[in-house]
Amino acid sequence: CCWTLHLYTLVSEIQKGGECVDTYTTPVGIRTFQFDARQGFSLNGEHLQIRGVCLHHDQGCLGAAIHTRAIERQLEILKEMGCNAIRCSHNPPSPELLDLCDQMGFIVMDEAFDMWRKKKTAHDYARYFPEWHERDLHDFVLRDRNHPSIFMWNIGNEVLEQWGDAKADTLSLEEANLILNFGHDADQLSKEGEMSVNSLLTKKLADFVRGLDPTRPITAGCNEPNPANHLFRSGALDIIGYNYHNPDIPAVPNNFPGKPFIITESNSALMTRGYYRMPSDHMFIWPDRWDKPFSDSTFSCSSYDNCHVPWGNTHEETLKLMRKYPFISGQFIWTGFDYIGEPTPFGWPARSSYFGIVDLAGFPKDVYYLYQSEWTDQPVLHLFPHWNWTPGETIDMWCYYNQADEVELFINGKSQGAKRKDDEKLHASWRVAFESGTVKVIARKDGKAVREQEIRTAGEPAQIRLTADRDTLESDGKDISFVTVEIVDKDGNLCPNADNLVHFDVDGMAFIAGVDNGSPISLERFKDNKRKAFYGKCLVVVQNEGKPGTVKLRATSANLKDAEINIAIK
DSSP, rough: OOTTTOOOEEEEEEEEEEEEEEEEEEEEEEOOOOEEEETTEEEETTEEEEEEEEEOOGGGGGSSOOOOHHHHHHHHHHHTTOOOOOOOOSSSOOHHHHHHHHHTTOOEEEEOOSSSSSSSSSGGGTHHHHHHHHHHHHHHHHHHHHHHEEEEEEEEESSSGGGGGGGTTTTOOHHHHHHHHTTTGGGGGGGGSSOOHHHHHHHHHHHHHHHHHHHHHHEEEEEEOOOOOOOHTTTTOSEEEEEOGGGGGGGGEEEEEEEOOOEEEEEOOOOOOOOOOSSSOOEOSSSSSSSOOOTTTTOOOTHHHHHHTTTTOHHHHHHHHHHTTTTTTEEEOOSSOOOSSSOOOOOTOOBBOOOBBOOTTOOOOHHHHHHHHHHOOOEEEEESSSSSSOTOOOOEEEEEOOOEEEEEEEETTTTEEOOOOOSSSEHHHHHHHHOOEEEEEEEEEEEEEOOOOOOOOOOOEEEEEEEESOEEEEESOEEEEEEEEEEEOOSOOBBBTTOOOEEEESSSEEEEEEEEEEOTTOOSSSSSSSOOOOOOEEEEEEEEEESSSEEEEEEEOSBBEEEEEEEOOO
C-alpha cells in the first residue's frame, strides 16, 4: 500500500581523533512520488489523488501560539474526513505541523511567500523582500527539506508579478544585480518576450530552491491562468498550479503541453455551521465583486453548499471536475478550518472566516460528510438540516451517503420517496413540509437496508452534555483536552437553535486555555470562563498545570441541569 507509514532515525556524528564530539538526530522517511501530465500523481508507484486542504496557522481560541495537541486534533479531524494533503498557506509552517504530518501520513505543499517585490498591502513582506528573500528562502528550505511529508515547494501565492506593469517592474540597480549575479545575461532584463523581469525573478527563486533541494518539484499558486502569465513564461515551474479558475482547467493540457497540473487553491465556498438558507437550489454568490463592500442582515452563509465567492465555486463542482479530468493531480480546498480574520463576504462585526469545512471551534460543517463520502471507504449517511422548524414550513432535506444504491426519506413513518445521487449531483434531496416528530433516512444496497439515521424534533433546552476528546492528559504543563459542550433537551436531543450562556469552573491542577463556539460574528472573549452556545454547541479547552491528579470540569447555565466531567492528569 502506498500509505503504509515507516519513519526512521538517522544519527549523524562528528568524530575527532576517533571520539564522537557531537551528534545530530534526524527523523527520516523513504518514499517515491511522481507527477504525470496525463495521469496525475503517484506515491510509491501507486496512483493517488491529492485530497488536500489549505490551512492558516491559528488554532481558533488558542490563537497563533503553537499547541502541538491542537494541531494534532486538526489533523485527526481532517484525516477522518479523508484528507491526505496539507498546503501551508501562505508562509512557512511550524516545525510541529511538519513533524505531525510525517507521523500521521499527510503530504505537504510547503509554501514560502505571499508576495514578492510587489506589495498587496501597505505593510506586507514586499517591504523586506529585496533584502531578506534569499536568506529567508535559504533558511526555509534547509529547515524543512528532511521532512518526508513535504512533496513540493511553493514559491509564491497569487503574487502580483504574474502581470506586467512598466512602472512596478522597473528594477533598482541593487535588484537588477541580484538577478544578474544569479547567472542571467544583462540583455535579458530589457526583454518582455519569453523572459520579462518578473519571469527572471521567478526563475531565480526556483533555481535557488533547486540548488538547495533538487529532489522536489516547484510550483506557485497562480490566479492568472493565461499562459502569458509571467510566472508561467519563465519555464521555471515544474508543476502548473491554479488558484480557482475551474472553467480554464480543461484547457491546461493544450496550454501547457507536457506539464503536470494541480489545483493549488479551490472553492472558497462560504458556510456558517448550523445555518440554512432556502431554497437550497438557489445559488448565493457573495460578495458581488471582491473589491466592493457587501452586507446581509444575518451575517450568515448557508450550509447547503449553495454559497460561494464570485471567483470560486461549490464543493460539489470541484469534486465533479476532479472525477472528469485524470490529469488533475489533486486540489487544496480553501480552507480546511475556519480561521481568525478575513471574514469574507462580510465586514464588522464578522471577525473570522466562513471558508472552512470545519468551523473555528473544530466542529464539522455538513459538507465535511460530503468529502467523507467521496474520499473514504467508511460508510457514510448524513442527513441535514435539523428538524426544528415552523409547522407547515417548506424544508429542503439533503443527504450525503455512500456504499448504497439509494436513500429513502420518512417523516413520522411516511415515505417521502427514494432518491439517488448521480454524476451531476453528489447528494440526495427532498423538498418537504415540516411537521414535528421524526425525520429518518434509510440507505439501501441491492434492495436491503444497510444503515439509517433519525433526527427528532428537540424540545426545550433542559441540560448540558459534556464530551472530552481525551479524558487523560500528560502532566507536562502543555497537554490539552477539547471538551464539546452541547445544549440538549430532556431526552438528550441536541437543541439546534440554542444559544444559552454556559459558565465553566475547573477544580484541580488545570485551567481554561480558551473557549469558542464557531460563530464568525461572536465578539465574546476567547480567554474566559463562559461562552454562549452557537446553534446548540460551544467548546472549552482545558490545559494541565504540570502536576498529576484529577481535574473536574463543571458547566452551568441558568435553567439548565449542570454537567460535570473528570479528566485524569498523569
